[in-house]
Amino acid sequence: MGPPGGLDHRPAGRAGRADRQGEGAMQVVCLSERFDLKALFGAAFAGHAPGLELCRPEEADAAAVRHAFVYDPGPQDFARFPALELACSWGAGVDALLLHPGLPDRLAVKRMTDPEQARQMAGFAVYNVVGWSRRLWDYPARQSAARWEETPTVAPSDFPVGILGMGNMGRACAAALRGLGYPVMGWAGRARREGGIEIVSGDGGLAYVAQTSAAVICVLPLTAATRGLLNAAVFADMRSDAILIQLGRGAHLNEPDLIAALDAGRPAMAALDVFQTEPLPPDDPLWRHPRVRVTPHIASAASPENVARSIAAGIAAWERGERPEGLVDRAQGY
Template sequence: MKILFASAHDSDPQSWIAPLQALVPQAEIHNWVDAGPSIGAQLAVVWNPPADIFLRETDLRAVFNLGAGVDALFKLPGFTEALRVVRLEDAGMAVQMAEYAAYALLRASRRFGDYESQQEKRLWKPLPDIQRKDWPVGVMGMGVMGARVAQTLAGLDYPVAGWSRSGKDLPGVEKFAGRGQLPSFLARSRVLINTLPLTDETRGILCRDTLQQLLPGAHVVNVGRGEHLVEADLLALLESGRLEGATLDVFCQEPLPQEHPFWQHPRVTITPHVAAASLREASIAQVAGNINRYLRGEPLSGVVARGRGY
């Protein structure tokens, strides 16, 4: 069994290949070589792989993605319906996502941004205490990431609701399901946190129509995909005062162009796609476990349902 490792984000592929090889000794793991010949790999471990990977390695049967988002793989030339795609389900990402969401929520509700401005002016001025009931949170997407976010924020005693395609029961989290319940979910949310996977159904879901249904003084937190957000609509709603602020970690174009208006907007906080990084050790253990199950003919965890895109 030959396995190909292909990642455009790692300058030291052996730091992945060597421990993977130790955990899957019955396979041969090879690093991608640009312009090299096909190695006849049956499996691939990838993260943002070269665009021609499926054209060159035509014997691939399954792809193990070193991340939760798999939408980019489906767009590569040569990708076929016969290929199984397996994504990371957590690998240390969920707790990071929860931390990021908590930061964004607390910065808005506790007005830490205002305190930063006051510090610059050497101004000592306690602001009014908050009432958590005035800061209802809505989490879009109830997968591993979204569920961890929702439960973490509910643990801070904020009123939290979760919305997803089919709904999910979580202690302390109000459940909303399907497009029919989306308006009710939005209408009760002041802080909207998006953790959805990117599919044809969710592309552009953060648009003028949905965002203007949020409670007054709303904040938007996007840690899903850049293509979920219609950036021009967000800017217009911020300028009009309909939205109070936004914390954005993902963008339609990355790196974000220097001339983009988000950079200097006073009510937009930007981070460079760092909300949740897959941790190397946990990722290797999860991928190796799935590969070994594949080799034994056992069921895999994290298999992407092609019809849903996640």
């Protein structure tokens, strides 16, 4: 399915287009209110994407530049560059970008794709699943008390894991966990069987995953359908010994509902890496809740070198008239 208006946001007849800018590198304008993207990524692009020249807005040829590197762009940024065709996001999540009031309908959007980032996410999911299933988090306090005491654990084969979202991140998490012997089930927009994993869908499928999983991992994209998905109804279905591992987007989670559910004993624990407000305010009750583990949005991060490679590959594909990896279906939101 293509973006609104039936456009598929792929170039046609692009051969030779890059030559119009001459023999030099192709300009890529950096659009961000929060960061100087050129300062952060200039060296990586010089080393790994030498055919591209990162430019600040005032340095770019406003009438000719066709590609942008974006993260939290300003309200008028897109209007300043009418020839833009492809916006490459620094982040894997593009929900905020797609809601930008100045984002033109004609503009294609590419999200960050990085196999290393998916492996990092999988490692972080494994860390939390193993930490909870083997009760490894009990031991720092015992070490401080010089107390030699073992906690009974659960074998991986008896610890089913449900993964909400079976895209690149979800598949990487599933592969890593299955490799350690954990049974895995997925939940996504379309029911299917993929790589030996049963993937269910719909409200009934979500309830089933919540009811049967000892760990529920969220790595969903944020869309209108998934906003607020982790709420009181889901928590009421979860097992009393289960852990919620929230690695998706902050707006997936109804935080007051979670606190109430934890206080009621279902689920037993939550490991949260993303939040409605970031940084998490110092007075937020999640910091001090005894059944919550907080990490500051560090489950995965693309290196500057891999960001440069991903954007260079996407722009090269676009220039050849091909569909770049990570091209966003704006109708679906990811």
